[in-house]
Amino acid sequence: MRIIKQGETELVELTASYNRVLAEDLRADYDVPGFDRSPYDGYALRSQDTSDQTPVFFEVVGHIGAGSVYESYLEAKQAVRIMTGAAIPRGADAVIMLEDVTSFAEHEKTFVSINKKLYHHQNISFQGEDVKKGNVLVEKGTVINPGIIALLATFGYAKVPVKKKPVIGVIATGSELLEVDQPLEPGKIRNSNAYMIISQLDRAGAIATYYGQLTDDVQESLTKITSVIDEVDYLITTGGVSVGDFDLLPEIYQHLEADVLFNKVAMRPGSVTTVAKMKDKLLFGLSGNPSACYVGFELFTKPVIDYFLEKHEIGNEKQVAILSEDFSKKNPFDRFIRGYYYLEDGKLYAGPAGKDKSNMVHSLAKVNCFIHLPGGDRGYKTGDRVNIHLLT
């Protein structure tokens, strides 16, 4: 975190701001309500004229909808018919609801009969009672939801200052990779990691730029990385980072004179995750194994994106859950199990999303959390409390 940069601010249309990160505090540009107004359909009048002893007749001297204003000053025993949200006429100090009056006409005038004592200020929404002008309503770093959109509209944000999304390049490496539309060949598999990462980037609020897949050739990879590095804020490669003979990222980092921050993590899966720094860019070398790749992204790349976006919360939300299955085998390393959490009767449970062999791509489909099982000399049992990382 100490070495990574934070992104810039851009203005987007209000309708394009949903789910973006607010880059400045959202402030009220006026009091809300902006004037004393009626919370109901009814009649505005002077409370001192009302009585619960005897019916009082009020002359209806005006009729205003929301958005219009009664220009005169309300006198004794006058009433103005008023709609929800309309401004209280000067002179009036209370509103009686529509259903509490009886109206009648006489000599071409309209009257209402009121049989109820109102108190001073009854049924009035006062200027500024919701929000005072200048108040901070939402702090920068917040992800914009529909309620915040309503606030932005209310306070005149036709354009919204949001954090620019980081642009993150994706390159898949591995001579065994086929493109998605290619037929299978012996010994080969279709490239799934790049597409998975692209959608993880989407979910994390970044822009993915896909540069295709490369064979395990140092020169080819080097040329590619060098040619694209200036177009992106960060670069993700998948594959090529384990200790196998054809794993070429270490050599590439050397050629690039990139500063390898770490290239091994005491965890499973994802132990070969590598992060290197090159000028102000980070290069994320994720595993070619789908679940290690998934975990590596969420644990190492996602927090960097959050930081770039100056979000309040860095990294995925963490919670405590009750384990719904045994993990009886002990493991010296911390494990991040592809998990599925659910609420049952108000309690949070988590279990494996499927068989957790690291090569089993199909259990990824149900994953909505990682279950973090610290390494040590014992396994874990159903009912144990464990930390989980939410992926939604």
Next chain:
Amino acid sequence: MRIIKQGETELVELTASYNRVLAEDLRADYDVPGFDRSPYDGYALRSQDTSDQTPVFFEVVGHIGAGSVYESYLEAKQAVRIMTGAAIPRGADAVIMLEDVTSFAEHEKTFVSINKKLYHHQNISFQGEDVKKGNVLVEKGTVINPGIIALLATFGYAKVPVKKKPVIGVIATGSELLEVDQPLEPGKIRNSNAYMIISQLDRAGAIATYYGQLTDDVQESLTKITSVIDEVDYLITTGGVSVGDFDLLPEIYQHLEADVLFNKVAMRPGSVTTVAKMKDKLLFGLSGNPSACYVGFELFTKPVIDYFLEKHEIGNEKQVAILSEDFSKKNPFDRFIRGYYYLEDGKLYAGPAGKDKSNMVHSLAKVNCFIHLPGGDRGYKTGDRVNIHLLT
């Protein structure tokens, strides 16, 4: 639900399919693994040649990376150096991990010395052990997440069949409404509902088409609605549905000969929510009050969108939570409180997102659930178990 239509299927690029609803079952087009393969970097050999009594020397006769194949047949005391994911050579029945061998050269040949008994089929990922060809991996109606993207790529879905998003028109009505970029005027407020609804539509997976705001004029509204109704699957109007004199939707429904399905709901807020049917379209008449509008959308429009998309789950997720604040006032009507849920020590709590006066737009910002308080002759207390609707 009985009268609403369901949408069609369209093919989109894999990279555009994230967060869309799968329109057909996702099936494996081959076994996974597609061939017997190595889960580790190591040496493929015949387990019958190994021993834990005495070191055995194997001649290294080949060296294959992921994606290539050893063409010969493996003979006694031969080993093939093999990378993770590479196909097991014919004749071999086990893989020993790289760290368990010592290699040496002699007479320009390479040998490995192995001091460990392997069993038949040790360290082999078998063809089809993850997934059998033809298996349904993900059912239609599922929202596509990054793990499902990985599966789609693995099984060659360069284009993905997804449900077409419904196109939903949005019209704001009310003479009191200013546009977002207009300065305030006495008695007027800026239109916030339309923008809020547009983002709620986005969150729900629909396409919003905004037709602007109208004054409270029947003829103008009628002309507008008639001119746009053929462009949309459903139409949402905000405002104009309460019992105030300037509320014009009832008259408009009559002119359109729309069949009003209901125009009052025994709930707070949102009691004036109206839904009418016109040919195969639904017209949603939501309240002009921001929180009633928000609730009306989530309770009535969102489930219709889910049904249109043929999602597995219709409507927002419901959970049981522990109330974190008193609601001591009884209310004859069911209430949907703008709430905020949170997990604490694995338990789900919910409280009001802010002051819940229905005209207070600013409490919408924190809303991530509705707390459903059934109407009746008592209030609710901190610690009571209540149903909540999740809005995320």
